Amino acid sequence: MTRADAQARALRAASRVTFTLGLFGCAEDVPDPTPEPAEEAQADEQAADAGAPEADAGEQRDLFVDAAVDPTLDAGPAVPPDAETAPVVADAEVGDGGVVCEIGDPEYAACCDAVNWDFDAGCMAWGPPVPPALLA
Amino acid sequence: MKILDLRVAARAIAPEVVADPATREAALHTWRGRMVNEHGSAPVFLALADQLADAGAPAAQIEAVRAMADEERAHGVLCGSVVEALGGEALAPALPEEPLPVHADVDRFEAVTRNLLSVCCLSETVAVALIGAERLEMPAGPLQDVLTRILADEVGHARLGWKWLAEHQDRLDAPRRARLGRYLAVAFAHLEAHELAQLKPGGPVDPRLGVCDGAAARALFYATVETVIVPRLDALGLPARQAWAERAAA
Structure with a gap:
């Protein structure tokens, strides 16, 4: 994949995370300017959703993507269970x-x-990083 | 000073990484830096969880944000595992801990909204684009698996802020939107300074090892802000385009 292709697909993935089904319903007021083929959309969605269930995943989903997410997609290596408690x-x-x-x-x-x-x-x-303060 | 020592946990993961001698040093520095930045952002999410509690957020949401702090620490370990796999040590000066701004000039809802804008809608959304592009350029293998795991969590972190904005539209009256716009100018300036300081053009490039082209990454950063973040915030009723234009004066 070329760098330009990778960046275009990454931008689309970033765009998708900004859309959630909340009080907005289906307010798709910022349409994706570069529609992608269905199989690309599915691949990106699998990457973006791998191992990242939302707390209320039943209510929240991307507006753009209908493709089913493969629940068996490998979400990457596991961190040892004691890693969090180690005196790091x-x-x-x-x-x-x-x-x-x-x-x-x-x-x-x-x-x-x-x-x-x-x-x-x-x-x-x-x-x-830590957010900035708003100075008077 | 504090030293971040993730050697024991990182060595337990041991991803198989084949390093090119020509870019190994650059890869080591890059992944050690990511280890520090990721691990060092855990306190940001812990403080965000406390602020969400003060603002009356649901318990489940607060717990989800606390879990994000665990995820950032786990990302630090994963990045450290790459450092170790490259022949280095998952050891570095820790980031100094800074308190999360309390924004005492506004109420608790608006204060936490400011911080969610900065952390989730700006920083983490940019991270989704940068990590996503790097992952797509990288060949399949253990290192790409590391990126997949991290990217998956970053998506959740970014969504936290966008979901918050969508769910609380009715609380964002005109004065609040105007004040948040003024804050956005400051947050955009802060974001730009942070990203440009860390994305250096002109260095070695090796997509196989996650050593990105700094110039290309900067271009992607600007594209993410200008074509994704600003339009979406504008659509949500915040004057983001104006804030982005005025960031230099903020």
Whole structure:
């Protein structure tokens, strides 16, 4: 698959997640500008829905896609059951020790250097950051 | 400082990854960064759950959001497993914990709506597009399985915000919509700064290992905002197009 195709399909998947059946009923006021073949729609839907049941999945579904979701689709590797309870964040001293490292603080960079951190590495924009405040 | 140490849990997964020596280092940095970002976002969802409780959300919804924090930690472990599979260690400085804004200038419903807009409708919707594209470019195999698992959860996280907006349309009167529009300008500016800082063009590219083309990822980010998020928010009655246009001044 070309990068352009992948991006177009990913955009359609993102578009679908913005539509839910709530109080809007069938208010499809932002139609998908690039309709896709049925089999592509099904493949994307399988990827987007794999292992992601909503709390009220009986009421919620995408408006765009009629294709049945394959319930046997592999949702990826399982995380070991004890992974959540493992002491994953520990206090530790790196560099001059005892320093609370803040992003942007030179001491934070020193700490990161100690573990070969690379601030220039790309493609890491996952995990939502803390939302901003609205300053007066 | 805090060190995020996921080595034990990550080694238990051990996906089979064949690394190209030319891009292995870039892949290591990328997946270690994802490990930190994903694991570090768990407190955001825990705080969101508390704010939803304060705003009177149903217990089931609050519990679902708490489960999302578990999912983010699990994603951290999955990303760490890729780091280990590439020959690195699932060990890095943890993100400093920041409190979720309380938005004391508005009531609790509007405050949590602001945070849901930022986290779910903006950040997580962009994540669905970025991860989805990367997954489609990647050949089938253990690494794609990791992306499939993460993408599936991110879809649920994004939907949380869109569903909230759809379900609470009757509570969004004109003054609230105007205030949320002003907040959106700030949230868009924050989102853009965050994404551009993390999507660096010009580095090594290897779709087999999840090392994306930063320039292409930036283009996809803008396309997601301008053709998906802004039109949908506008359709839901929030002045998103204006907010996006005014983000630089926010």
